[in-house]
Amino acid sequence: MKNRLVVIGNGMAGARTVEEILGRGGADLFDITMFGDEPCGSYNRTRLGRVLSGADSEDDIFLNSLHWYRENDIALHAGVRVERVDKFSRHVFASDGRVIQYDHLIIATGSHSYLPAMDGLYTPSGTLRQGVFTFRTLDDVRRMMQFSQQKRHHRAAVIGGGSFGPDAAHGLRAHGLHVEVLSGSRAIAILGDHHITGVSVRNQPDIDCHMVVVSAGSRPNVDLAVVSGLAVERGIVVDDHLKVMDEDDVYGVGECAQHRGEVYGMVAPLWEQAAVLADHITGSDRSSMYLGTRTAS
Ligand SMILES: Cc1cc2nc3c(=O)[nH]c(=O)nc-3n(C[C@H](O)[C@H](O)[C@H](O)COP(=O)(O)OP(=O)(O)OC[C@H]3O[C@@H](n4cnc5c(N)ncnc54)[C@H](O)[C@@H]3O)c2cc1C
Numbered sequence: 549m550k551n552r553l554v555v556i557g558n559g560m561a562g563a564r565t566v567e568e569i570l571g572r573g574g575a576d577l578f579d580i581t582m583f584g585d586e587p588c589g590s591y592n593r594t595r596l597g598r599v600l601s602g603a604d605s606e607d608d609i610f611l612n613s614l615h616w617y618r619e620n621d622i623a624l625h626a627g628v629r630v631e632r633v634d635k636f637s638r639h640v641f642a643s644d645g646r647v648i649q650y651d652h653l654i655i656a657t658g659s660h661s662y663l664p665a666m667d668g669l670y671t672p673s674g675t676l677r678q679g680v681f682t683f684r685t686l687d688d689v690r691r692m693m694q695f696s697q698q699k700r701h702h703r704a705a706v707i708g709g710g711s712f713g714p715d716a717a718h719g720l721r722a723h724g725l726h727v728e729v730l731s732g733s734r735a736i737a738i739l740g741d742h743h744i745t746g747v748s749v750r751n752q753p754d755i756d757c758h759m760v761v762v763s764a765g766s767r768p769n770v771d772l773a774v775v776s777g778l779a780v781e782r783g784i785v786v787d788d789h790l791k792v793m794d795e796d797d798v799y800g801v802g803e804c805a806q807h808r809g810e811v812y813g814m815v816a817p818l819w820e821q822a823a824v825l826a827d828h829i830t831g832s833d834r835s836s837m838y839l840g841t842r843t844a845s
Contacts (some may be wrong), residue, residue: 550579553829554640554650556630556772558584560593561802561818562656563612568826570620577830580622581648583640586685587627589613593684594815597712600689600719609686633776635798652797652829655773655784659766659803659813660684664707668738669762679744683716683763692716692761696723701758705747708732708764711813716761728755732764768804768811783811788837790825801825808840817841 553569555562566580574580584590590612598604617624629643633653640648661682663669671677679701681692695701706717706729717727730749738760739746746754768783779785779793783806790805792798802818803811812818820841827836 550577551651552649553578553580553652553654554648555580555582555654555656556633556640557656557658557769557802557804558582558586558590558624558626559656559658559802560590560611560815561658561804561822562654563590564819565654565656565801565822565825566622567612568822569830572826572830572832574826574830575621578652580620581650582617582622582624583628583630583642584624584626585629586687588686589616589624589626591686596683596686596689597715597719599686600692600716601722603722606686630772631775633772633778633798635776635778635795638797650797652799654799654801654825654829655778655792655804656800656802657769657772657804659768661762662765662767663762664732664735664764666707666735666737668740677738677744679759680738681759681761683712683761684766689719692720692759693723695759696720696725702726703757704728704759704761705730705735705755705757706761706763707735707747708762710763710765713761713763716763720761725759728757730755732762766803766813768806770804773800773804780806782806788824788839789828790821790838791828799825799829807838810840812841 592609595609630640632641661684704720704725704727706713709729720727734750737748746756748754770780773784784800785793786800786805790799801821824836824838827833
């Protein structure tokens with residue numbers, strides 16, 4: 549009898565961990581089920597800027613196609629969100645009504661874009677207003693490209709000059725837009741009633757623009773862990789085996805995880821974490837430990 553392994557999150561960390569598990573004979577040990585909120589296989593998020601600029605096609609950035617999951621006998625529920633885990637009866641509850649039992653659970657829910665407090669970001673119903681974009685997913689990129697291709701949209705502001713803001717700016721410039729990049733702390737409000745007309749900036753004249761991309765960092769996706777009663781501080785608290793604190797068979801990996809007080813926002817740590825988790829869960833090396841990554845935070 550194989551154990552039931554459920555993985556929540558089909559991003560770079562979730563998919564890489566499953567690859568590492570398969571590489572250690574995991575197909576003989578586990579029946580694997582994955583849930584991914586995004587309706588596709590796993591892709592290289594670091595290359596989203598290249599898709600935006602047109603240097604890469606969407607197909608170029610896929611790491612695991614839907615075919616790969618079928619080939620490896622993985623039941624992937626793409627486009628399905630897990631809403632809650634019952635850690636006592638060991639079930640996950642998904643947005644499509646599915647309830648799946650697990651013996652081992654891996655949470656790899658990643659992060660979402662941080663939106664700094666600013667007037668004019670939201671509609672009265674609380675959604676992002678038309679012309680405001682985050683820069684996190686393939687869907688974000690598709691929507692940005694569609695919007696920027698409309699004739700009257702030829703000026704953009706990128707708020708958040710941090711790690712990935714310049715990628716967004718470069719990508720939009722490739723579509724012929726004039727782009728200004730400004731730091732999140734300087735932007736006060738997005739201007740315009742029906743359409744965006746600009747951004748008001750501290751101690752500086754307003755910037756004229758028709759679209760705004762917010763790329764001001766990210767925050768771990770921990771809501772699921774919080775409602776499920778797991779240990780959460782900034783991220784889901786894991787030990788040196790990537791096991792969630794105080795739980796026997798629940799693991800956390802990638803940007804959603806907090807290890808020794810650190811939450812990472814780069815790929816290198818999640819590669820290392822995935823290997824240790826796989827060593828541990830397959831039993832191929834139970835002494836394997838993740839001690840933190842020095843090169844990225
Ligand atoms: C534009 C951009 C450029 C980047 N460039 C670099 C770079 O150059 N170098 C670098 O090292 N890093 C870079 N990064 C960071 C890197 O991409 C991330 O560190 C990495 O993708 C994190 O992987 P993850 O799987 O932990 O999280 P994510 O990639 O966020 O994946 C988590 C997945 O889980 C899904 N999910 C969340 N909650 C649920 C739920 N309840 N149920 C089901 N599914 C759920 C999400 O939809 C998502 O698909 C970049 C990131 C961005 C956005």
